[in-house]
Amino acid sequence: MARQMLAVVKDGGTTELRQVPAPEVRQPGELVVRVMKAGICRTDLLAAEGQLDTAPTLVLGHEFSGVIEAVGKNPHRLRAGDRVTVNPVGACGNCEQCQAGDRTNCMEPRFLGLRVDGGFAEYVRLTADAVIKLPNRLSFTEGAYAEPVAAGLAVLKAGIRPEDTGLICGTNRIARLIQRILFARGFRAVECVDPAAGPRLGPGRYDFAIETDPSPRDFAMMLGAIRRRGTIILRSRLHRHIEFPLSAALHKEPVLQVVNYGPFGDAVDLLASRALELGDLFGREYPLEDFAAAFADARNGEAKKLFLAVGPD
Numbered sequence: 001m002a003r004q005m006l007a008v009v010k011d012g013g014t015t016e017l018r019q020v021p022a023p024e025v026r027q028p029g030e031l032v033v034r035v036m037k038a039g040i041c042r043t044d045l046l047a048a049e050g051q052l053d054t055a056p057t058l059v060l061g062h063e064f065s066g067v068i069e070a071v072g073k074n075p076h077r078l079r080a081g082d083r084v085t086v087n088p089v090g091a092c093g094n095c096e097q098c099q100a101g102d103r104t105n106c107m108e109p110r111f112l113g114l115r116v117d118g119g120f121a122e123y124v125r126l127t128a129d130a131v132i133k134l135p136n137r138l139s140f141t142e143g144a145y146a147e148p149v150a151a152g153l154a155v156l157k158a159g160i161r162p163e164d165t166g167l168i169c170g171t172n173r174i175a176r177l178i179q180r181i182l183f184a185r186g187f188r189a190v191e192c193v194d195p196a197a198g199p200r201l202g203p204g205r206y207d208f209a210i211e212t213d214p215s216p217r218d219f220a221m222m223l224g225a226i227r228r229r230g231t232i233i234l235r236s237r238l239h240r241h242i243e244f245p246l247s248a249a250l251h252k253e254p255v256l257q258v259v260n261y262g263p264f265g266d267a268v269d270l271l272a273s274r275a276l277e278l279g280d281l282f283g284r285e286y287p288l289e290d291f292a293a294a295f296a297d298a299r300n301g302e303a304k305k306l307f308l309a310v311g312p313d
């Protein structure tokens, strides 16, 4: 019988811990990673709740780190024992973006934990181009945080400059992470704003505004805050539709910039540089067996990133 492993499996309307066959390397370019730490993200919760379009049965989880257990022939000089983190995009390799070398922004991604088996499991099968080696000085928990950092780095693609004045809508964990990323990249005048309280500077004083969990009220606030032809950066992965006040936008003629991910290699380098203070953003770690309690706690508050501790650190 094939080797078995524990995994958090979404199967139709239920999500449960199951024994399933452990994945194996089937062809060149593939590898199997033994998962060490996995972060729990809003996307995982929505997938478990059936609010996202996912494969009917699959292992959840897309933010994780681990050790290469087995590896087929690959051009990346990866070996068993390498410590790695993962880009969950699952590039198709064929589309325009992939052909141009930008696999992170693949047009037809098979996203881990949504379309193919993810990392809330003892082992996961990946393609060699999906892993990024972790420097020894980074813990597996820090390594599992590369995906949120890469998502945060994406705002730099919006043409904003360090001398710009910016606001980040929200005071949540993601807002604070983006602020720290921008400070690490030399920005000085970027504040996190509680939408209920409003920005510190007056209307029209900001070059850009970044949403972190948008509501129609947030858009109204951001439109009021930015200067004429300022930039509004949309980076949330919302799957529902949301109202946008077009008539208010007319007067400002804002640039709306949607961004996905920045480079995962840059995210690992930034983590390794220790330029980001992370201690207060990281919350509890739960054994894989307690995933249901971890999911419930993650639903109750997004102030801290919660992790599943799958293997020993």
Ligand SMILES: [Zn+2]
Residues within 6 Å of the ligand: 041, 042, 043, 062, 063, 147, 148
């Ligand atoms: Zn995520």
Ligand SMILES: [Zn+2]
Residues within 6 Å of the ligand: 091, 092, 093, 094, 095, 096, 097, 098, 106, 107, 108, 109
């Ligand atoms: Zn592609």
